[in-house]
Amino acid sequence: MVSRDRGGRRERTMASADATALAARDMSWPDLPAGCPTRAGLPGVGRLKLTVGALVFLALTVGVFWYQFARIQVGDAAPEWGRLHWTYLGLILLCLPLETLASALRMWVVSRALQPDVRLWTCLKAEWVNVAMNLLTPAHSGGGPGQIYMLTRGGVRVGTALTISLLGFLGTMVGLLGMGLYSLIVSDLEHMGSLFMTSIVALGALATAMALAAVRPDLLRSALGPLSRAVARLAGGRVALRDWWPPDAPPSTAPVDRLDPLTGRLVTLIYDYRDDVRRFLRVGKMRFVWVCLLSLVFLFSRACLAYLSVRFLGLDGSTFRHVMEIQMALIFLVFFAPTPGGAGIAEAASLSLMAAVVPVGFAPYYNLLWRFATAYLPAIAGLVCLGNAVIENARALTPSRSGGDVGA
Structure with a gap:
């Protein structure tokens, strides 16, 4: 009888410990808004950052185009209405959606493996918002959060949306690496060799970090953990440390780390990314081949639009290969440009690299x-999609806040 009571107490104690562990693991961590909005703004990108980015983008864009028009002297050759090749304008209009469609399709290919109910229209809107946020933030820092935001609004889990965005970005890096190697080995742009080599090293470092997160997330957690605890000590009691478990750990196991809420959520997303990448590779490695091929289509169509623009203006003194090689260099420059959307840098670099193809009088019109x-055009579409999403979020928040006020 005594042993039975002891056994019952032991079972109740173990059940209580499991419940306590589960309760601790289920504590709310800061998260990005998913289908149910918690705020009307864009996660990870504040209004001040967007406002400053938009003002800097406009100032640089207006300034560089004013400079290009001011360089035109009397007597310089300029576009003439009768010499425009309208057939190439039609080709430009046909090629315009190709870049966005290729980017959206690679997102959709990944999402079909991880969350099959995602619609292609959701991926299209996410790509447009990605372009818009890249245009308003330095070094493409806002594109990823904007893309993830639109995917989560379409019902994608936050961790899965992060994986979709990162795998698409990895496909872009593979395409850029291929273009960089071609430029180093085959193209005639010898003076751009240092740029391509630096870009290849940077892309290789990014790819290594993404592979490390997918293969050994423990290493990243081991690096972030001491930083988190150091910040908590410096902040005193304002930042609390919490026990942290891997997402797939049994409920009765001891916590593996103590992290502040923000770092804990970041580390959880890294582990979710690892699980999603493994699941994606189990479903079919050929899907990633399609992601890389679609990335090449996306990059090729961007370069092809430049060639069609040159031909539309009536400039016939360059070959397709020469223009494409110059565009490869420009894509690298704009991709790593620190200004919002590469504003100022993209136009100035184009003015310099395309000088032998585009005369001074044609330069501002071509650019x-x-x-x-x-x-600009896909960014406008992205701003419309983002504005509609933020307005819908604000409307969804208004009744809940009103209800909270009434209840109070």
């Missing part, structure tokens, strides 16, 4: 057409 086709 305006080129930037409008490859950046």
Whole structure:
């Protein structure tokens, strides 16, 4: 009888410990908004950052185009209405959706393996918002959060949305590496060799970090853990440390680390990323081959739009290969540009590299057409999609806040 009571107490104690562990593991960590919005803004990108980015983008864009128009002297050759090749304008219009469609399709290919109910329309909107946020933030820092935000609004889990975005980015890096190697080995742009080599090293480092997160997330957690605890000590009691478990750990196991809430959520996303990558590779490695091929289509169409713009203006003194090689260099420059959307840098670099193809009198018209086709137009579509999403979030938040006020 005594042993039975002891056994019952032991079972109740173990059940209580499991419940306590589960309760600790289920504590709320800061998260990005998913289908149910918690705020009307864009996660990870504040309004001040967007406002400053937009002002800097406009100032640099207006300044560089003013400079290009001011360089035109009396007597310089300029576009003439009768010499425009309208057939190439039709080809530009046909090629315009190709870049966005290729990027959206590679997102959809990944999502079909991880969350099959994602619609292609959701991926299209996410890609447009990605372009818009890249245009308003330095070094493409806002594109990923914007893309993830739109995917989560379409019902994608936050961790899965992060994986979809990162695998698409990895496909872009593979395409850029291929273009960089071609430029180093085959192209005639010898003076751009140092740029391509630096870019290849940077892309290799990024790819290594992404592979490390997928294969050995423990190493990243081991690096982030001491930083988290150091920040907590410096902040005193304002930052609390919490026990942390891997997402797939049994409930009765001891916590493997103590992290602040933000770092804990970041580490959890890293482990979710690892699990999603493994699941993606189990479903079919050929899907990633399609992601890389679609990335090449995306990059090729961007370069092809520049060639079509040159031909539309009536400039026939260059070959397709020469223009494409120059565009490869420009894609590298704009990709790593620190200014919002590469504003100022993209136009100035195009002015320099395309000088032998585009005369001074044609330069501002060509650059305006080129930037409008490859950046401005999809960014406008992205801003419309993002604005609608933020307005819907604000409307969804208003009743809940009103209800909370009434209840209070």
